[in-house]
Amino acid sequence: MSQIKEAAPAGEAPPADNAVTARNISKNYGEVEALKNLTLDFPRGQLTSLLGPSGCGKTTLLKIIAGLLTPDEGEVLVNGKAVTGPGPDRAFVFQDFALLPWASVLRNVAFGLELRGVAKSEREAIAEKSIREVGLSGFEQSYPHELSGGMRQRVGLARALSVDAQVLLMDEPFSAVDEQTRRKFQEDLLGLVQNENKTFIFVTHSIEEAVYVSDQVAILLPRPSRVSEIIRPSGFRHKDRDAIRRDSEYLDIVDRIWASLRSYVE
Numbered sequence: 320m321s322q323i324k325e326a327a328p329a330g331e332a333p334p335a336d337n338a339v340t341a342r343n344i345s346k347n348y349g350e351v352e353a354l355k356n357l358t359l360d361f362p363r364g365q366l367t368s369l370l371g372p373s374g375c376g377k378t379t380l381l382k383i384i385a386g387l388l389t390p391d392e393g394e395v396l397v398n399g400k401a402v403t404g405p406g407p408d409r410a411f412v413f414q415d416f417a418l419l420p421w422a423s424v425l426r427n428v429a430f431g432l433e434l435r436g437v438a439k440s441e442r443e444a445i446a447e448k449s450i451r452e453v454g455l456s457g458f459e460q461s462y463p464h465e466l467s468g469g470m471r472q473r474v475g476l477a478r479a480l481s482v483d484a485q486v487l488l489m490d491e492p493f494s495a496v497d498e499q500t501r502r503k504f505q506e507d508l509l510g511l512v513q514n515e516n517k518t519f520i521f522v523t524h525s526i527e528e529a530v531y532v533s534d535q536v537a538i539l540l541p542r543p544s545r546v547s548e549i550i551r552p553s554g555f556r557h558k559d560r561d562a563i564r565r566d567s568e569y570l571d572i573v574d575r576i577w578a579s580l581r582s583y584v585e
């Protein structure tokens with residue numbers, strides 16, 4: 320698609336390039352106000368984390384962006400077009416992996432393409448590439464029960480990469496794995512964000528994780544649910560992966576976020 324970009328007038332910032340925009344979203348479940356008038360932009364090619372206390376509506380927002388839930392008010396735009404349901408431009412990486420237990424890793428990874436009617440040889444070639452990208456080469460013929468939780472998580476991620484969706488929605492993808500595996504995943508995720516030019520929307524409960532992997536962290540607070548702050552870490556974003564965890568800006572942001580969230584932890 321060719322698009323003519325007009326130069327911004329002198330002194331004005333160019334318009335932001337947002338892959339996804341959530342505009343004035345409200346969603347109630349019966350009496351429960353899950354989201355109220357929430358507006359948030361997700362810049363293209365970047366990773367945005369949603370961070371906030373349990374029950375503040377993170378999963379609800381992700382499902383609305385995925386088109387799995389309809390908001391009561393407001394709308395989500397993907398590339399400027401209103402979302403009316405699920406679509407090939409968005410892929411969801413579920414916390415519980417959602418793998419087919421009776422199918423091999425290769426078939427699981429290729430499954431999204433199978434649903435789209437892609438021919439077997441083509442979808443397996445694509446799946447093999449994604450399996451390499453997430454570091455699972457050699458396990459193509461294994462079954463989910465033969466893998467560790469961390470490896471199963473990688474299968475779920477490889478499946479999302481295979482369908483080549485532009486927007487990847489990840490709901491606490493690393494919560495079921497041990498601390499060391501999680502750190503490795505976080506590093507791998509940084510690499511994916513740099514190499515893939517996809518837009519990542521990432522839900523986590525871990526402040527450190529959010530600050531480590533994100534271009535933008537949106538802090539959500541409950542009752543009523545709202546975006547209380549948007550933080551864009553800058554100084555350490557392009558530093559060496561290990562240096563980030565020792566960086567003073569990184570540590571300051573982690574402290575600041577904890578200060579604003581601590582009173583919500585029950």
Ligand SMILES: Nc1ncnc2c1ncn2[C@@H]1O[C@H](COP(=O)(O)OP(=O)(O)OP(=O)(O)O)[C@@H](O)[C@H]1O
Pocket residue numbers: 348351352353371372373374375376377378379380
């Ligand atoms: N299907 C549902 N029916 C009724 N209430 C729901 C439903 N799903 C979510 N809720 C309520 O809506 C609110 C937001 O839920 P949501 O799952 O979006 O929060 P969350 O931020 O993802 O929480 P967590 O961090 O625990 O995953 C909560 O109060 C929850 O109890």
Ligand SMILES: [Mg+2]
Pocket residue numbers: 377378379
């Ligand atoms: Mg949730």
